[in-house]
Amino acid sequence: MRGSDFAELRAFAAVVERASFAHAAGHLGLSASALSQTIRQLETRLGVRLLNRTTRSVAPTPAGARLYERITPMMLELDAAVAEAMTATGRTAGTLRINALGMAVRKVIAPRLGRFYAAHPDVVLDIVIDDGLTDIVAGRFDAGIRVGERLEKDMIAVRLTPDVEMIAVASPDYLSRHGEPKTPAELHNHVCINWRFPGSGNLYRWQLDKKGNKIELSVTGALISNHEDVVFEGALQGLGILYAHDDDRIHEAIARGQLKRLLAGWSPTVPGLFLYYSNRRHAQPALRAFIDCLLDQDARPSLGQRRSSDSSRQRRRTGQP
Structure with a gap:
């Protein structure tokens, strides 16, 4: 493959991943017109239309979707190979694409950005906040961060936080107007705030548990x-x-008195946050360094383990508030 062929394919993948010529051009450091010309050259060379373009959106054609699916694993391996080769110079470099829950970014990534950059100035972090269930392999992400119940099968996972409780809370103002529920059944007489799952659009059904009595x-x-x-x-x-x-x-x-905890005895524990990546590829040095930073340790951690058959058989929810 000629160098220009590879550049065209990478440009095509960038457009598919971002569903936008403008966003893809910014990522690649090109003008939108130059990127559009590159895609036209690729389509002309292959003799097939790869993208459907409108004034509002860009999406792959069936042929484009098949091409993207085939080239994605190869590009990931090329990126990993280049990153590993650079370790011979003693540098950790490259672009690290992370797909994470907003909660994870706020809790474990944002507080450590400065520390990571100081230790690895040649690594570019490309962090996408996504509360849905994006396929990190198809999206060409190096890793994702999710709660444990939302991990896909056959992933290598690294625990980042302990398990957490699900709790009901309300403001003193609300409670002064509506009173405090003493049992889960009384929630039907209260005004509640609903969580809509990104992607599916379904509403979350509150799942409470008191000593095995699940509601x-x-x-x-x-x-x-x-x-x-x-x-x-x-x-x-x-x-x-x-x-x-x-x-x-x-x-x-x-603690500040802005919210009060309710129905404390009905709070189940759910899995905490995990970083995960495909078991079909090796963790590149930048990803290993990122994991070290998130775990607040200097030595290389154990990079996790495959999801056990028991945990993978757990009832998987489609999301979590």
Whole structure:
């Protein structure tokens, strides 16, 4: 393959991944017109249309989708091979693409950005916040970060945080107006904040557990969102009862008296955050360094293990608030 052939294929993959000529051009350091010309050259050379273009969107044709599916694993391997070759110089370099929950970015990535850059200035972090269930292999991501229940099978996983509780909370203002529920059944008489799963669009059914007595509830209220910042602010401003992970932000709001914990005896524990990547490829040096940083350790950690058959048989939810 000629060098120009590879450049054309990489340009094509960038457009598919970002569904935008403008975004892909910015990523590649090209003008949108130059990128468009590159794609036209590729389509002319192959004699097939690869992309359907409108004024609002770009999507692969059936032929384009098949081509993208075939070239993605090869490009990942080429990227990994180049990154490994660079380790001979003592440098950790390259671009590291991470797909992560917004909660994970806020909790484990953002606080460590400065430290990682100081230690590895030649690594470019390309972090995409995604609360859906994107296929990290198809999306050409080096790794993803999800809660444990949402990991795909046959992935190598590294635990980043302990398991967490799901808790119900509400503001003192809301409770002064509506009272405090004492049992899960009383939630039907309250205004609740709903979480909509990104991707599927389904609403989360609240799953409560008290010493093995498990209850699932569909709740109603004045606010529905698929973004954690929106539902958190809704709870702070008295719009209703929120059911979510007991993360640092909620814990601090409880400590400040902005939120009150409800139904404490009904809080189940769910898996914490895991970084994961495909077992079909080796972790490149930049990814190993990134894992070290997230784990707050200098020595190379064990890079995780395959999902056990027992854990992979757990009932997989389509998402989590």
